[in-house]
Structure formats: structure tokens, C-alpha cells
Amino acid sequence: MTTPRLPATLPGMRVGLYGGSFNPPHRGHAHVAHLALQRLRLDRIWWLVTPGNPLKSADGLPDVDRRLAAVRKVAHHPRAIVTDLESRLGTRYTIDLVRRLKTLRPAVRFVLVIGADNWATFHRWGGWREIARTVPIAVVDRPGATFAALASPAARAFAQARISERDGGLLPDLSPPAWIFIAGIKVPLSSSQLRRSATRG
Structure with a gap:
């Protein structure tokens, strides 16, 4: 079995992993990606369009090609x-993805980029503690999710691993567990709201 070709990288590259079903993608998603690129001084950010979120129903989810x-x-x-x-x-869970990427590209400095809404429920992800011990994590603030994210089980479990926002450029070089909470202008959009609007329209 051959391994699918990964996006091109060089040893030492700083790459953000930004996954989601993106159903549909919107300016809020782009804002998170751009903020991570700037604050973490990333060389690349990979938008990982997933087959589906294991924690959500796939009913009505457009196929991957349409979402790409x-x-x-x-x-x-x-x-x-x-x-x-x-x-x-062929990975369905984030833990499986980061394991594979760390094996396939051991010299690349991967950072998991997630929104604060996902950090608030991170403890429900399969292998969440191992994820945090495998790659640094950048949590980007999202409207209405600030308190829940900072008070979440994941935030408490890895409280000693949090670094200051002003040190964002250091995050890709740190050994995990290490995470950062990135504040900034929040874009008040969500995919679920857009789907509801489209249905009503």
C-alpha cells in the first residue's frame, strides 16, 4: 500500500494543521487561519477538509470535493x-492524523490550530491527552467561546503547558504539551448559522 502524497515541505518547516468539515467555509474560518499564520510565524497552514466530524451527524454533509x-x-x-x-x-480521528504526520514528516514542526469552541469540547476528542502531548496546539478565540475554552477540562489539564500570547512565535519550536490562546478581532459567523440561513432562504 502506497502512502498518499503529502503537501511539499522542507525539514524545519512550521506547518499549521487546521481541520474541519467546513460546511460551509466562511470568513471566520479564514480569520482563524490568517491569525495563526501571523501570530505563530508559520511557513504554511494546511486546511484539512475532513471526511466528517466524528462528534457530529454526517446527514446532509456535501462530499469532500464540493467542500474542497x-x-x-x-x-x-x-x-x-x-x-x-x-x-x-484514511484517518478519521485527529490523533490518528497527527501520529501519521509525525511519522511521515518527523522533521516538520506541526502545530494543531483549532477554534476556542473546539478547545471547549476538546476532552471529548478521541485520545485528546495524547494529541496534546504529540503536537503543540494554538487555540484561536471565537465569538461566545472564550470563557468555556479557558475553563475547559483541557485547559485545566494542561494549565502548566500554556504559554503567553506574546510568545506565539515560539510555539512551533516547543516540545509538547504546549498551547496558546490567541485573542483578536472575532468574526461573528458560524457554519451552522449559515446553513440555517440557507435553509430559511
């Missing part, structure tokens, strides 16, 4: 890569 095309319309940045890597690797 939609993401490419919003991921406007020269260092952004849009990929269906998880489908091609």
Missing part, C-alpha cells in the same frame, strides 16, 4: 494549502 472547492474560494493566502489529506490517508 468551497474552501479554496475563502482560503486566500499564498501560504495556505487546501487538502483532503485525511480522506487519502
Whole structure:
């Protein structure tokens, strides 16, 4: 069995892993990606269009190709890569993805980029403690999720591993567990709201 081709990297590259179903993608997603690129001084950010969220129903979820095309319309940045890597690797859970990537590209400095809403429920992810001990994590604030994220089981479990926001550029070089909470202008959009609006329209 051959391993699917990964996006091109060089040893020492700093790569953000930004996954989601992106159904649909919107300016809020792009804001998170751009903020991570800037604050973490990333060389690349991979938009990982997933087969589906294991914690959510897949009913009505457009196929990966349609969502890839939609993401490419919003991921406007020269260092952004849009990929269906998880489908091609056959990984369904984040823990499986980060294990594979660390094996396939051991010299690349991967950082998991997630929104504060996901950090608030991170303890429900399969192997969440191992994820945090495998790659540094950047948590980007999202509207209405600040308190829940900072008071979450994951935030408490790894309280000693949190670094100051002003040290964001250091995060990709740190040995995990290490995480940061990135504040900034919040874009008040969500995929679920957009789907509801489309249904009503």
C-alpha cells in the first residue's frame, strides 16, 4: 500500500494543521487561519477538509470535493494549502492524523490550530491527552467561546503547558504539551448559522 502524497515541505518547516468539515467555509474560518499564520510565524497552514466530524451527524454533509472547492474560494493566502489529506490517508480521528504526520514528516514542526469552541469540547476528542502531548496546539478565540475554552477540562489539564500570547512565535519550536490562546478581532459567523440561513432562504 502506497502512502498518499503529502503537501511539499522542507525539514524545519512550521506547518499549521487546521481541520474541519467546513460546511460551509466562511470568513471566520479564514480569520482563524490568517491569525495563526501571523501570530505563530508559520511557513504554511494546511486546511484539512475532513471526511466528517466524528462528534457530529454526517446527514446532509456535501462530499469532500464540493467542500474542497468551497474552501479554496475563502482560503486566500499564498501560504495556505487546501487538502483532503485525511480522506487519502484514511484517518478519521485527529490523533490518528497527527501520529501519521509525525511519522511521515518527523522533521516538520506541526502545530494543531483549532477554534476556542473546539478547545471547549476538546476532552471529548478521541485520545485528546495524547494529541496534546504529540503536537503543540494554538487555540484561536471565537465569538461566545472564550470563557468555556479557558475553563475547559483541557485547559485545566494542561494549565502548566500554556504559554503567553506574546510568545506565539515560539510555539512551533516547543516540545509538547504546549498551547496558546490567541485573542483578536472575532468574526461573528458560524457554519451552522449559515446553513440555517440557507435553509430559511
